[in-house]
Amino acid sequence: MKPSAGARDREPLELSALVDVDAGTISREIFINEQIFRAEMDNLFARAWLFIGHESQIPEPGDYFASRMGSDPVLLTRDSEGEIHVLLNSCRHRGMKVCRYDSGNTLQFTCPYHGWSYSVDGELVSTPGELFGVPQFHNAYGGKLRRENWGLVRVSRTVNYKGLIFATWDDDAPAFEDYVGGFMLWIDNLADTLAGVPAGTEAFGGVLKWRVKANWKFVAENFLGDMYHAATTHASVEAAGIGPAGANSSRHGTSPEALAKRRAIQHSTSFYLLGHGATDSAIEQRVPPTFADHPELTEYFADLFAKKVEIRKANGQHVGGHGPATLFPSMSFHSLGFPRTILVAHPISPNETELWRWFIVDKDARPDARDWLRGYYMRYSGPAGLTEQDDMENWDYATDASRGAVARRYDYNYAQGLGHSQDGPIEGTVESVHWSTEENARNFYRRWLRFAEGQSWASLMDPCSVKKPDVVA
Secondary structure, X not given: OOOOOOOOOOOOOOHHHOEEOOOOEEOOHHHHOHHHHHHHHXXXXXXXOEEEEEHHHOOOOOEEEEEEEOXXXXXXXXXXXXXXXXXXXXXXXXXXXXXXXXXXXXXXXXXXXXXXXXXXXXXXXXXXXXXXXXXXXXXXHOOOOOHHHOOOOEOOEEEEEOOEEEEEOOXXXXXXXHHHHHHHHHHHHHHOOOOOOOOOEEEOOOOXXXXXXXXXXXXXXXXXXXXXXXXXXXXXXXXXXXXXXXXXXXXXXXXXXXXXXXXHHOXXXXXXXXXXXXXXXXXXXXXXXXXXXXXXXXXXXXXXXXXXXXXXXXXXXXXXXOOOEEEXXXXXXXXXXXXXXXXXXXXXXXXXXXXXXEEEEEOOOOHHHHHHHHHHHHHHOOOOOHHHHHHHHHHHHHXXXXXXXXXXXXXXXXXXXXXXEEEOOOOOXXXXXXXXXXXXXXXXXXXXXXXXXXOOHHHHOOHHHOOOOOEOO
16 A cells, blocks of 8 residues: 655645545544644634533532633633623733633632733623723723723633533634534433433533543544444453443443344434534434343333433434434534433644543432442543543554654545445435444544635535435445
């Protein structure tokens, strides 16, 4: 195999040569190149709709939660009227973070550098985040500083969707609902209760944070449709047979036989224009796992899930959309409920990513169910989790082994399932014929390329701007 041309830090970058969806090849450069990383920050993360946090993290006026949007630190706040705001966590005077705590409650943010103060309470100023306190205002500035022009930078738009807070810096970005499209089915399964009641969930147990020496795209790709890695990467976990269904059960709470049957009918879903992906179909009706140590929970969860299916069918809605999934670009999650978690990959550099994981639960969940879900989460997820450790090792070593002068000349292979998809039940989607495919990843990177090139929103949202993947007859 001949090495690809690649970018190799040339000027200008030939981004279009790095992603070949038709051939199923992706250059390693997009995972390791510093210049490409800067293009991602400017053209993707500064424009896309990004997940910020859950409204339950800021229940009271004055509450705040420190979050991130790409490389920018932001503050999620609630004012005295109950309105939610997202502000850049950087003083307008010299750039110092005005808040260095993860969360809390306050009426103002005071910069520890020179003392400029910003209100989070709309009663004190005309707009939350506005500059209202400047030391030596009359002596140092002659009373002429236009404080209304020097407030904290606010995001262009914020959306509270069933308790999930999203924001974008871009005034020209499409409406959140258009950006998400039919993928909202998976978001609904995350945000609604296990019984299908709209919203009714909350973040539970704080946010777990850790860093990996890996590119952020490996993380997003892992959840949007990479079922291929599980049998090899997580073989030791499955071999231990310590799943919730008892001896010889998988981490999914099913027997090997039941898992094989599920895969026989499982189809990954790819939104070929929008770049989102999921490991299941919109019409695949999943069955909750069983719990050998807590049979009462088996019945509890099964009853809730049955109610959701009943509601969906009565409303003419799809009953699927419960598998691991990724909302482009970097919000990955599990929405089946065992447990429901959100994992956001915050890019730090081409070779480092900070991972944040939320745990989502029904507000009215039984205490024993909450406790069990917390234990299940700790067993498998996070930096000490049995399965997440496997994934982190892959991401770390893949990034490191791709940085060499010779290694970066050779493309990655994303050819699995080329021309072997089928039409999906949701407009703008294709599904895999086999349970394992790389169609989702190919369409993710096509979307990534278009953002990295700085294409307009008119082009990015135009269904005619991309070729539909080939499907089997």
